[in-house]
Structures are given as structure tokens and as C-alpha cells.
Amino acid sequence: MASVRFVAIGDSFTEGVGDDLPDGRVRGWADLTAQGWADASGEPISYANLAIRGKLVWPIVEQQLEAALALEPTHLSFNGGGNDILRPRASVAHIADAFSHVLRRCDEEGVRLLLLSGANPSGQLPLGRVFQRRGDLLSAAVEARIADRPDVVRAYNWPDRELGTPPYWSEDRLHMNARGHHRVAARVLDSLGEKAPDAWWSLPDLPATMSPRGRAYYREHVGPWIRRRLTGTSSGDGRTAKFPTWTPVEPSAV
Numbered sequence: 001m002a003s004v005r006f007v008a009i010g011d012s013f014t015e016g017v018g019d020d021l022p023d024g025r026v027r028g029w030a031d032l033t034a035q036g037w038a039d040a041s042g043e044p045i046s047y048a049n050l051a052i053r054g055k056l057v058w059p060i061v062e063q064q065l066e067a068a069l070a071l072e073p074t075h076l077s078f079n080g081g082g083n084d085i086l087r088p089r090a091s092v093a094h095i096a097d098a099f100s101h102v103l104r105r106c107d108e109e110g111v112r113l114l115l116l117s118g119a120n121p122s123g124q125l126p127l128g129r130v131f132q133r134r135g136d137l138l139s140a141a142v143e144a145r146i147a148d149r150p151d152v153v154r155a156y157n158w159p160d161r162e163l164g165t166p167p168y169w170s171e172d173r174l175h176m177n178a179r180g181h182h183r184v185a186a187r188v189l190d191s192l193g194e195k196a197p198d199a200w201w202s203l204p205d206l207p208a209t210m211s212p213r214g215r216a217y218y219r220e221h222v223g224p225w226i227r228r229r230l231t232g233t234s235s236g237d238g239r240t241a242k243f244p245t246w247t248p249v250e251p252s253a254v
Contacts, residue, residue: 009064012053018175032185040194077114085134096141117158
């Protein structure tokens with residue numbers, strides 16, 4: 001088994017939603033990080049990804065954390081809370097408690113934690129100011145929990161103003177596109193002390209698409225989200241993890 005064993009847990013951000021491949025699969029920053037890590041080190045990486053879209057932060061912890069730790073990883077990445085702060089009664093302290101729990105369990109198992117904050121879509125969302133304020137509060141609350149832990153790898157994307165601009169986002173305005181996921185992967189690798197390809201920080205603009213606006217945007221993206229809230233369903237219902245066991249990632253051929 002490779003010396004680095006990297007497992008990722010989380011929601012759509014970590015699953016890779018928005019970075020769509022031609023065959024219908026999603027890729028995302030975690031997949032890119034695994035490949036970039038193997039390339040930078042020149043050694044194979046063992047990689048697993050248990051993230052499932054639509055998950056609130058505590059279901060991520062309850063359904064993914066112990067399964068991830070059972071794989072005996074060397075590194076575990078965690079992000080969550082983005083779906084929570086979209087809810088009107090979200091408790092920042094309750095969300096931050098999940099981060100404390102993940103850190104404690106990683107400590108107990110001797111696993112190094114990679115902690116990410118999500119990218120900030122608030123500049124292009126309805127009620128964006130509310131989302132911005134809650135995201136700021138959550139970011140501060142989580143950092144306060146780990147302020148005395150320099151060993152925790154931090155990859156904070158929320159403050160990245162460039163990443164918050166439209167060219168990095170898919171047409172639903174809530175999930176990053178391939179450009180966004182590459183930029184996040186570059187930040188994660190940099191936080192790990194590994195060299196990411198320079199181009200990943202800002203890939204060329206993607207081909208222009210006609211993103212829905214006005215009523216069309218609400219009909220295609222906001223409406224389905226509201227219906228899921230009213231019916232108690234999730235975009236992740238019935239989905240399974242895309243890489244639930246170790247997948248070898250070899251360095252790219254030069």
C-alpha cells in the first residue's frame with residue numbers, strides 16, 4: 001500500500017459536483033489533489049472519497065467518519081456546513097462542534113486532519129448577504145476551535161475573493177466548475193507543502209454558456225432546492241460514495 005493514504009469526507013463540495021466529466025461522472029478538487037499529490041511526490045497515493053452531495057454536517061460525521069477511519073488513512077480531509085448555513089435555523093456552534101469531533105477522532109487514531117472551508121458563492125446567490133454573514137461566523141468559529149493546533153493542515157477557500165467570482169462557478173451558482181475545483185486543489189496541495197501546477201490556480205476561461213437568469217434560474221435551480229426542503233429529501237438520497245475503498249493513484253507519465 002502507498003505510504004500516503006488520503007481519504008476525503010464531506011458533501012457536494014468534496015464529491016466534486018460541478019466538475020463534470022464527459023462520461024457523466026464528477027471529478028472535483030479531492031480527486032485532483034490525489035493526482036497532484038502523486039505527481040508532486042513521484043510516489044503512488046492511496047485515495048478514497050466517501051463524500052455524498054446534499055449532506056448536512058452531522059450526517060457527514062455520523063455516516064462517513066468512522067468508515068473513513070476504518071480504512072486506516074494517514075490523512076483525512078473534512079469540510080461541511082455549507083448545506084447547514086442555507087437553513088434558516090442553522091446553529092454555528094452546533095456545526096463547529098462537528099469539526100471538534102472530527103479533530104478529536106483523528107487525534108485518537110493518529111490521522112492528520114486536512115481542514116477546508118468551502119468556496120464562497122454568496123456574491124451571486126439570492127439572499128447572498130445572509131449566506132456571507134453565516135459563512136463568516138462559521139469560519140471564525142471553526143478557526144477558534146483549532147487555533148492552538150499548527151499540525152492541522154488548513155486550506156481556507158472562503159476568504160478567496162477571486163474564487164468567489166462567476167468564472168469559477170457552474171450555472172447553478174452554488175457549485176464550483178472545473179476552474180474552481182482546480183484552484184481549490186492547488187490550495188490544498190500548497191497547504192500540504194506540495195507543488196501544484198501553476199495553471200491550476202487560474203485555468204483559462206471555460207467556453208461561454210447561457211446560464212439561466214431571472215425566472216429561469218429560479219425555475220431550474222431554486223425551485224427544486226425548495227421542493228427538497230419541503231419534502232425532506234436530499235440530492236444525495238440513494239447515492240453511494242464514488243471511491244469507498246482505496247483506489248491507487250499513480251504519478252502521471254511525463
